[in-house]
Amino acid sequence: MTLERFRDVDGFLEKAGEVSERLRKLIDEDKPFLILCHNDADGLSSGAIASVMLLRENARFVTRSVKSIEGVLESLKDLPEEYSVILTDIGSGYLDELSSLGRKEPIIILDHHEPLGSASENVIQLNPHDYGINGADEISGAGVTYLAAKALNEENVRLSPIAVIGALGDLQDRADGRRLHGLNELIVGDAVENGLMKVEEDLLFYGRSYKPLHVALASTTNPFIVGISGNEAHAYSLLTSIGIRVKEDDRWRVLSELSEDEKKALYNGIMKYLASLGLPPSIAKELIGKVYELVREEPWTYLRDAREFASLLNACGKTGNEWLGIAIAMGSRGGLLDEAQRVLEEYRRKMAEAMEYAMKEENRQELNSVLVIDGGNIIDDRLISSVASMLASTGVQGEDKVLVALTQSEDSIKVSARAPKKLVDAGLNLGKVLSKAAQLVGGRGGGHDVAAGANIPKTKKALFLLEIDRIISEEVQGLEKR
Ligand SMILES: [Mn+2]
Known part of the structure; x- marks a missing residue:
């Protein structure tokens, strides 16, 4: 505009x-x-x-x-x-x-x-x-x-x-x-x-006030830390190698009771770990931010932390339980909340499997301006946009490439793409790119500047990838000249 x-x-x-x-x-x-x-x-x-x-x-x-x-x-x-x-x-x-x-x-x-x-x-x-x-x-x-x-x-x-x-x-x-x-x-x-929310700065671990430290670290998937997210044993050894006590007597410690010094040590330890993998340490920055706490919700539920509440709704939407999500967001609790929490656990398990598949070298393809992750027909098409977000948060695409994740749905190929901050700041609008590339192959696409999606005919995968790579390469060159 x-x-x-x-x-x-x-x-x-x-x-x-x-x-x-x-x-x-x-x-x-x-x-x-x-x-x-x-x-x-x-x-x-x-x-x-x-x-x-x-x-x-x-x-x-x-x-x-x-x-x-x-x-x-x-x-x-x-x-x-x-x-x-x-x-x-x-x-x-x-x-x-x-x-x-x-x-x-x-x-x-x-x-x-x-x-x-x-x-x-x-x-x-x-x-x-x-x-x-x-x-x-x-x-x-x-x-x-x-x-x-x-x-x-x-x-x-x-x-x-x-x-x-x-x-x-x-x-x-x-x-x-x-x-x-x-x-x-x-x-x-x-x-x-109105006394409904408290905002404070902290490490953004999933379950910061109720999950054992190593479980909270392993449950954290935004950012997704390669080797740690989804792996409690690795999370446990990282914590102990940094020198963080995981237990107090017989009781597991939780993130919210760590001292400022311990949190700093933990943060630096994660940065070092990322650097050792050759990943941008800036990913660790994504671990610090504002926590939006819903103070009227019970502290041990997924509803207390607004990000976790959102992930619960997301899970409901991605698994055909939309009505359940709407009911919870409208204020229903009790048995419905138990059910929603089960839906969330099941969804997180499926996501972990999808991420494991997506992280494999052989399912990746590197083009000039695009890193393609092909979910084949293994990754559920309803999960592909979450997989794209999570993959983008690992930093695997680098700062100059757009991440394009795709998977087969019943009658088409579903595409979900994420642009790195650097390109968006320079003026790239991914929504427009996907709309254009999809149209060229008889599909349909659109979305926001950083995140967008498309549906394309099953037979047009290779052509679509060529087009999107060409359009982005051209745009990026144009942006650099500006
Ligand atoms: Mn929206």
């Missing part, structure tokens, strides 16, 4: 107000709603926020999660005319398609993906990009939905932690020091001011 440096936060918030007025009118007229949310952690968070918002107003509504725009169009095909539609974390990329449906009642889009096409009068969009705000890392779909909900009813400020979870689910904690910034920071402020 050429106008990306104008930034109009007030205009965006004003638009949130306008959208909420439209919602208010529909609610007052007792119109039924269909909420369609994307099925990733951010999408489920936004679906939950929209659902609680309507529930609070006693509105009639149905919530459904969808994998892609095809799911949206399918759901709208037979939807009775009297329904208004709320799309969360999906839709902005398909304004023409949605407008051409010519529905009687409005389609309200609460999304942070880059808008494409033009909206008809009945397609109402709240999107940060329209106001020069970068939806890739400044606000999530859940954040956009939250701001509309808060404009509708101030009570919805209670949903602010769910909007933070959505942002973390979309890996928006990319500002220096693993923290949220931009409009996300404003939402964090809402949560803190």
Whole structure:
């Protein structure tokens, strides 16, 4: 976007107000709603926020999660005319398609993906990009939905932690020091001011307050530490080699009880370990950041740490348990939480297997500007975007290459790509690259500047990889000249 440096936060918030007025009118007229949310952690968070918002107003509504725009169009095909539609974390990329449906009642889009096409009068969009705000890392779909909900009813400020979870689910904690910034920071402020969240800096180990140190280290997969993530025995020996006591008498120690000096030693030890593998020590930096703690949740659950809450929702979305994720994000606990925790454990086990496969030399291919990881038909297509994120966090692609992970789904090849920070800062937009390369081979793609995906025909894998490598190489050369 050429106008990306104008930034109009007030205009965006004003638009949130306008959208909420439209919602208010529909609610007052007792119109039924269909909420369609994307099925990733951010999408489920936004679906939950929209659902609680309507529930609070006693509105009639149905919530459904969808994998892609095809799911949206399918759901709208037979939807009775009297329904208004709320799309969360999906839709902005398909304004023409949605407008051409010519529905009687409005389609309200609460999304942070880059808008494409033009909206008809009945397609109402709240999107940060329209106001020069970068939806890739400044606000999530859940954040956009939250701001509309808060404009509708101030009570919805209670949903602010769910909007933070959505942002973390979309890996928006990319500002220096693993923290949220931009409009996300404003939402964090809402949560803190209302006594719902505590923010502090720490090592970002998974289960920092309840898992034994070596288990917490081995469970940490963002960043994914080669040789340590997924391997408790190696994590244990690394800790002891650094000189960290893992036990206090008979009891396992947890990260949150380590002294500052011990944490420093641990951090330096991990840096040295990474250097010994020839990996950029900057990966260790990703281990330090803001912890967003949901203070009203029980300390021993996965819901206390907003990143872990997001990973629970992600697991629900990736395993066909979307409804469970939405229910938990809406506030259900008890038996449903037990079930969600089982889903998460199972998902983490499958991810560990997929990562083991992806880390093997023979499943990699190095092109000029792209590192390809081919999941063949071994890696479940629903896991491929998580595998891409996790692989990118290992640093295996280096600073100058785009990581492209792909795997076969039933009728197509699913692609998920991640661009290194250096190229994005120089101006590379991966979403556009994938959209272009996919189109050239009769597929479909898009996404954000750092993370994007595509679906391509099964027979076009080699051609697609050539095209994407060519486009990125050309773009990178262009960027260097600038
Ligand atoms: Mn999102």
